[in-house]
Amino acid sequence: MDVTPLVPEGVQIIHGYGDGGFRIAQVFHRGPVLVMPETTLPWSVVPASALDPLDLDALEPILAAEFRFDILLIGTGATQVFVPPAVRQRIRERGPVAEMMDSGAACRTFNLLLAEGRRVAAALLPVD
Template sequence: MDISPMVPKDRKLIEGYGAEGFRIAGTLYAGSVLLMRDRVLEWDVTAMDELTIDRLEPLFGDASDLEILLLGCGLQGVLPPKELRLAVRERGPVLDSMDSGAACRTYNVLLAEERRVAAALILPRPETR
């Protein structure tokens, strides 16, 4: 039995994720990504302490109707600073942060429900010491 979510063909469904990258609509992205329903942008953020509202700006350009922004924080969910949450909210969407795996799964569910969702996903890479 096929349990794949029913999404329009032009939507960017996340097919897999891990330390090697994110597989989205048949393409492997080896680093962090900004993901919208119809496009994927490579993103140079590798950790939460690098995150600013400016680094999220590409999501707000033509996405004025964005309802939910999922923030995949890497291996562990982290509450972003209040200033960042407020700055995102001023642009329209609600910011929901969680680990990147949970953000991928949540994104797919919301995409299948035709919600106006985007995701900023930090690659879930184990820290090396």
């Protein structure tokens, strides 16, 4: 039985994570990434300090995108880390609802939401 999520043509799914990066649309990306349905960009953060404090300027490719996202998944690495409510509110003011989870959960959730046709983006810290 095939359990691969059905996603619209032209969107990319996350195939795997680990070893300091992510396999997205069959391409390995080392380090932190910003993932949108049709593109993946390097996320210009240093993983150890990426969330303390979360630099909204580094999220600008997602927050300023012409296509507005409803959900921004923030993959916080190997464990779930929460950002302050004030930062979540600042993201919400720009459009998407921010959800923090470990990066593995964020990858799986991204794929699921894409399969549901949701407008989702992800900012992911790598897992070694």
